[in-house]
Amino acid sequence: MQTPSRIQIHHHHHRQQIDIRQLLLCCAQLISRSDFSTAHRLTSFLSANSSPYGDSTDRLVHYFTKALSLRLRHHPSPLCCNDFFRYCDRYDDATLQSSYLSLNQITPFVRFSHLTANQAILEAMDSSHHPQHIHILDFHIMHGVQWPPLMQAIADRYPPPTPTLRITSTGSNLDNLRKTGDRLSNFAHSLGLNFRFHPLLVPNEDNVDDLVHHLSAVILLPSEILVVNCMLYLHRMLRNRESLFMLLRKIKTMNPKVITTAENEANHNHPLFLSRFGEALHYYTEVFDSLEATLPPNSRERMEVEQVWFGREIVDVVAVEGENRRERHERFRSWEVMMRSVGFVNVALSPFAVSQAKLLLRLHYPSEGYNLEVFNDRFFLGWRTLPLFSVSTWH
Template sequence: MHSLPPLQTTTTFNRHIHNNPFLCSQFLLHEMLNSVDAQLSGAAALEPLSTSSRGRNSRAFDGTPLRDLIFECAQAVSRRDLDRSLGLLGYLASEVLHPEYGDSGERVGSYFTRALAHRVSRHIMASPSSSSSYASHSGLLNSLRIPDPPSQQQIHAAYLALNRVTPFLRFAHLTANQAIVEEMEGEEIVHLIDFEIMQGVQWPPLMQALAERTGGPPHLRLTGIGSSADILRQTGNRLADFARTLNLPFEFLPLVVGSVEQVTARMLSTREGEVVAVNCVLQLNRLLQRGPDMLKAFLEMIQTLRPKVFTLAEREANHNQHQFLDRFTEAYRHYEVLFESLEATLPPKSPDRLTVEEVWFGREIANIVSCDGSDWVERHERFEQWREIMASAGFHPLPPSTFALAQAKLLLRLHYPSEGYRLFEMNDCLLLGWQDQPLFTVSSWH
């Protein structure tokens, strides 16, 4: 695994910008994001977390660093040593800062402390003999309570904030779009199937690229899958309006389902003569909760569609380990780096940072650390594992093109100039990370 070389000349850099509809359409995408933000802002406001603090202090009793103390608490929780767990949580409750004010280490520590407290609460509630312990420590555990699940509006607002303040989603969208456009060259009818389309912000750049295609645009059918009929309707209307400005023949097909595993080939209404592209961004990992048979069945269903390209974006992390301490350690390292990247690129009191950390990353941390069994949904895997899974299902990798590599580098230069973000290339996929740690991966398959 190695970082990509920088582009060679300013002339080449400018030529790539001028000739690249994906990057040239960022202004249009910005306008769409502002429009969606205006619709969501009223319903998506967050209430501050309630963790108290006596002031900034990153060191625990006996001079132990706060991070080490959190790991010691995780070890006690793993042993189900209730007294030690509660004692450590009592100290952490007074020392871990509110995420809005602490540095990245203190903020990530706050979310992991809450997740550990929630795991202790679940252990206590599952054991009748521990009911007296819960009663005597209910104040502490309630003070570390994980906030109620976010509303659909809050989740969608957090998704937009994540897209706006970090390069990870735009990197995934840009790289996947390039693969789709390259594979659909010359095709007359394209059916794009997007699992969890959200607000559809991935697709305006691709639509513009198709509209400007030499030889004329194809007819684009877009099946947008999601859980909210109202949000799908709004997304479809925005994309249809945008398609009209491009003179791009376009159909939007909303598909409302509770979760991606409920989708069947019959629901997707494919037609003879069209060429299928499937897009799956940060969704496939959720099928791991259901076991290998469910994931196998889903990929077999995708195979029946005979897609010319299947684009896949996932976290580069192993949070699917059944040993709690292994999972906790991997998760802490992953989110510690993510929070460092946010701190390096956003002001301390940025509302976008708070939204992304609390609604997006915070709830992931809570699920990975505090849940087991069917409640444990966030089961990210590294690309090596996804490569084996995809190969066993009959898919073959499509190496990223030279142009895809160059435009990913351009994306970082144009919109996220921090020196900390780095691109990696490994085994026919592209990865984006912070410093030396890859965090997100994008790959294409056929």
């Protein structure tokens, strides 16, 4: 049984944690009221009382304070695109790829999204009488970690000759695309799969007009099942809703058998800074708590993911305004309206997909914490009671 003094200390520590997050909100309110000098003093205090090496609250406050400081440094005009990219370009492609691999390794968010999407692809193949050829159009493939498990499943599932697999992937760095293609080709070859990889270089992937133009070069064969894969990607197109609808309509004309999507379950696209800030603080508190429950404080991968992956997102949501913001996450209900308005319908998730996702969480992650909800044929993966990511399938 705890001693009274221990309980007191615990309560005091808990109160202190709440207070320091409250100070972040105060700082955001001061900025929204244009009281920059008081806000600046408060960020100095918060900076001195937080650290990227402490507990989850210390780390959270550290990155939010950094984002607020960047915003203050550029008042009266908030951080412009070039300044943001200068901030982010400290991280080269190799660092970003590395942090993505760490994110995939230490949290279930990416792996869960890939597992669920791959299961939907396999079920789409099963529902076709002769799944001879599969063509996957993958937006922003990153390291390609989604595809080896799918290749393995195809090799295990279908007797020779196995279906032909073709992946067309968009990316803004041709060298990275080719390296990813080579890795996937080598793996496919080791399984005896007939595989081809087509890099689709889109110099500015955030420019929908550019993207739609390049999609016209994608060769579609009538003998192929087309799959369109959008993992944590479409939200970057929300700076211009009309353009996003143009992209979704373009995808619709390609007549895919299935579209797989995963997105952050958050509203970080609110036009009002204060609303966006409050939402982001609530959201990333849960993200950082989940990392704390999974990994020790000195984990290099944890620090990398917090700094490079989530730290960049926080800067984008908090410090950047207007056209220049990229991380424009919206909740699933918003995506549902958009997808349905273009004519897509939800694909039902199989009981196997649900049990597989639950098994992944049980085997690899803290049993108390990560939470899977299935609602109207879409998955929500969250920490404790807050959904953090949604995964859904359409056709």
